[in-house]
Amino acid sequence: MQEAPPRRSNRERTEATRAALLAAARTLFVEKSYAETGTPEIVAAAGVTRGALYHHFADKQALFAGVVEAEAQAVAAEIDAATAAPLSTKQSLLSGMDAFFAAMAVLGRTRLLLLDGPAVLGPKTLDEIDQRHGGRTLREGLAAAIEAGEMCPLPTDALATQLSAMSDRAALAIEAGASAEDHRTVIAAVIESLFISRT
Amino acid sequence: MQEAPPRRSNRERTEATRAALLAAARTLFVEKSYAETGTPEIVAAAGVTRGALYHHFADKQALFAGVVEAEAQAVAAEIDAATAAPLSTKQSLLSGMDAFFAAMAVLGRTRLLLLDGPAVLGPKTLDEIDQRHGGRTLREGLAAAIEAGEMCPLPTDALATQLSAMSDRAALAIEAGASAEDHRTVIAAVIESLFISRT
DNA sequence: TCTTGCATGCATGCAGCCTGTATGTTATTC
DNA sequence: GAATAACATACAGGCTGCATGCATGCAAGA
Numbered sequence: 001m002q003e004a005p006p007r008r009s010n011r012e013r014t015e016a017t018r019a020a021l022l023a024a025a026r027t028l029f030v031e032k033s034y035a036e037t038g039t040p041e042i043v044a045a046a047g048v049t050r051g052a053l054y055h056h057f058a059d060k061q062a063l064f065a066g067v068v069e070a071e072a073q074a075v076a077a078e079i080d081a082a083t084a085a086p087l088s089t090k091q092s093l094l095s096g097m098d099a100f101f102a103a104m105a106v107l108g109r110t111r112l113l114l115l116d117g118p119a120v121l122g123p124k125t126l127d128e129i130d131q132r133h134g135g136r137t138l139r140e141g142l143a144a145a146i147e148a149g150e151m152c153p154l155p156t157d158a159l160a161t162q163l164s165a166m167s168d169r170a171a172l173a174i175e176a177g178a179s180a181e182d183h184r185t186v187i188a189a190v191i192e193s194l195f196i197s198r199t
Numbered sequence: 200m201q202e203a204p205p206r207r208s209n210r211e212r213t214e215a216t217r218a219a220l221l222a223a224a225r226t227l228f229v230e231k232s233y234a235e236t237g238t239p240e241i242v243a244a245a246g247v248t249r250g251a252l253y254h255h256f257a258d259k260q261a262l263f264a265g266v267v268e269a270e271a272q273a274v275a276a277e278i279d280a281a282t283a284a285p286l287s288t289k290q291s292l293l294s295g296m297d298a299f300f301a302a303m304a305v306l307g308r309t310r311l312l313l314l315d316g317p318a319v320l321g322p323k324t325l326d327e328i329d330q331r332h333g334g335r336t337l338r339e340g341l342a343a344a345i346e347a348g349e350m351c352p353l354p355t356d357a358l359a360t361q362l363s364a365m366s367d368r369a370a371l372a373i374e375a376g377a378s379a380e381d382h383r384t385v386i387a388a389v390i391e392s393l394f395i396s397r398t
Numbered sequence: 399t400c401t402t403g404c405a406t407g408c409a410t411g412c413a414g415c416c417t418g419t420a421t422g423t424t425a426t427t428c
Numbered sequence: 429g430a431a432t433a434a435c436a437t438a439c440a441g442g443c444t445g446c447a448t449g450c451a452t453g454c455a456a457g458a
Binding site: 119162183 | 232234314315319323353358360363364365368371372375378381382385386388389392393
């Protein structure tokens, strides 16, 4: 009984090992952290050797970037799904925020995207990753709302950055045990106050 | 001509080496990063040996914690100075924000306090450090303002956390080249809107 | 279709570096 | 002068990145 050689094509092999490495790395980077996870441990969990790792990724940091990129894409997809329905700008913002909180509640996402991500890859790179996956949506929505006169005229880029910052910190605080409802209330109040009150 | 042995007391020696280590470490942690700075490099810059380092600090992370603590204290002191004058709550918030931006403009503070700090020490530890150095001021001010009926009644802790998050992200964005004025405008608008408008 | 040359995927071993500790030595302090 | 603190040095273990070597898949021509 010899193990039948799987006879996989090169494409299949590459895809399989890359996926195994990304999955194993994600698990370990979350359980411990980027710094405290060694490549020997990762490849052991993935069932490959370090040679395979360094064949597919330039270095440990590139592997981490792959993990972060996938995670950012998943979060963006959940938000897009929640804001796809034709809602008012305000409702869209609130729905997007809730979807963001739900997405960030997945184990490890705060560490990957909000702690280790910025420190390891730099805020610049991480911003680019975010922008690549529908991070534009927020800014464009705000710009449209301001253009339409629904919102106070404020610098769009700064406003988008600040709303994003609030959501990020709320996700961290919630994971640390803070009241999700309280943070939702505060952010909702800020959003509410930015819209021009039609008296 | 022999170098006269300085005949320093133990207290002086300890203080001098600790200061030299903290200063050298700060410089290098800022130029490069925590992860990419090795202890051999630090002790060389400080003019001591690794033995001295591990005598005064439990490990590299403890040394980093010392650097961060000093930096947080310096920032808190600048903010306290700016908000010492008896101002209205709103004016105090705005002055504190400006003082925070000015303090965070010092080279390396964003990296130490906002990037490497949370990743290396954990957000929990960093929060404790912040709270230890007048981080309470903000929350207490907000609570008083709400109590006095000047501000919308919102969860105090969450509100303080969110205002802090906005300031932090603004500091990062400004260092990355964003318009300081735009971010100041946005945060000021949010603060303004939180106060009950006396019509 | 077969085979032959090449590229791709991967395994292994090595060199260099870094961290933390243990042990030894010198300078203070009591 | 004994004990303790401050430091120096040496060592063990581990990790990263690379270079080399091998085997398999692939492509092109006879």
